[in-house]
Amino acid sequence: MSSFVHTTVLLEETVTALCPRDGGRYIDCTLGGAGHSERLLQRSEPGGQLLALDQDETALRHAEDKLRPYGDRVQLVHANFRRIREVVRELEFGPVDGVMFDLGVSSPQFDEADRGFSYRFDAPLDMRMDQTQPTTARDMVNGLDEAELIRIFTRYGEEKFSKSIARRIVHRRAVAPIETTGELAELIKEAIPAPARRTGPHPARRVFQALRIAVNDELGALEEALDGAFEVLKPGGRLAVITFHSLEDRIVKHQFQQWARGCTCPPDFPVCQCGNVPQATIVTRKPIVPSAAEEIENPRSRSAKLRVVEKR
Known part of the structure; x- marks a missing residue:
């Protein structure tokens, strides 16, 4: 620690x-x-x-x-x-x-990789501020249906590519669960058009913010x-x-x-x-x-x- x-x-x-x-x-x-x-x-x-x-x-x-x-x-x-x-x-x-x-x-919380808040580190998807609560970001990413993922990414992250990101997540987790921040960040990058990735903040920033807000209500x-x-x-x-x-x-x-x-x-x-x-x-x-x-x-x-x- x-x-x-x-x-x-x-x-x-x-x-x-x-x-x-x-x-x-x-x-x-x-x-x-x-x-x-x-x-x-x-x-x-x-x-x-x-x-x-x-x-x-x-x-x-x-x-x-x-x-x-x-x-x-x-x-x-x-x-x-x-x-x-x-x-x-x-x-x-x-x-x-x-x-x-x-x-x-x-x-x-951002800087400790094992808390799973940041796309800058490859760590287990967690994002719980209170680590005694049961629901993690991993649970949401792998358990929520596509429509609910779209709602979370749009409402809490104001992410305009919410639909393509949610669709990519659902397809990938059908093969194997998404376990880490690195896996999720890479999926998000794949789902966003290349021109949109070249400018502005990290392409995963809005989705990570949205998940953090949702996990911690x-x-x-x-x-x-x-x-x-x-x-x-x-x-x-x-x-x-x-x-x-x-x-x-x-x-x-x-x-x-x-x-x-x-x-x-x-x-x-x-x-x-x-x-x-x-x-x-x-x-x-x-x-x-x-x-x-x-x-x-x-x-x-x-x-x-x-x-x-x-x-x-």
């Missing part, structure tokens, strides 16, 4: 957006390399409390060592962030002053987690979310707009009949993105967007 090395994205911007203070309570729903968690603890000294969740046991083991100096100011929990309500209730940690999400896959978990996070916030508390692709960002942007929306009556109604009032104020009218310097230092930060909302 290699060491858990992860460069934190939008570190100061995210922590500052949560307005950490002495005595505040904060939740990091995506512990990862613990960069955001550590800075939240530093900025809320001496009495700030932190609850940190992660479904990756490797990340938790790393963070336990990194955050040990903060003692009982921090609690680490092995859980998918969709369970935020339940965890907060069990630990009697709410209501809280701030919640943050740093979505997507951490660098160690990332979008369903995000929708549940946003509702849970907003529920456990106290009035005046803030929710900060870093996204890395348009599917996530669309969900976050839409949910923030829903919370911030007031009256939904037709504009020609002289008096409001719906009674709806805004539940939140959007802090970031436009998302915060990494600086040019951060993009140079950490190329994986280029697609990051930070959105922040404050509960009324």
Whole structure:
């Protein structure tokens, strides 16, 4: 097992957006390399409390060592962030002053070949963020019918060659199961016309993203987690979310707009009949993105967007 090395994205911007203070309570729903968690603890000294969740046991083991100096100011929990309500209730940690999400896959998950996230290494098809869950990418690639594979590649990867890729997979697995990331990446390349392979990112990128999202039910978990996070916030508390692709960002942007929306009556109604009032104020009218310097230092930060909302 290699060491858990992860460069934190939008570190100061995210922590500052949560307005950490002495005595505040904060939740990091995506512990990862613990960069955001550590800075939240530093900025809320001496009495700030932190609850940190992660479904990756490797990340938790790393963070336990990194955050040990903060003692009982921090609690680490092995859980998918969709369970935020339940965890907060069990630990009697709410209501809280701030919640943050740093979505997507951490660098160690990409860089450790045996996790099966990357087309850069030939490894068993896995892609589970929580390795205690039963379903792997191998199970999906070899078990789902052609129509479902097309749906996943189109919806989660926005892959325009979904049909030809799914057809190639089904034909190949009829001969023998597809076992590794290398096999799958080669199949994808074979299914995409040569002109399309010559430009842009690696031809397997979109399908690998789609499978990862499907294996971990990332979008369903995000929708549940946003509702849970907003529920456990106290009035005046803030929710900060870093996204890395348009599917996530669309969900976050839409949910923030829903919370911030007031009256939904037709504009020609002289008096409001719906009674709806805004539940939140959007802090970031436009998302915060990494600086040019951060993009140079950490190329994986280029697609990051930070959105922040404050509960009324």
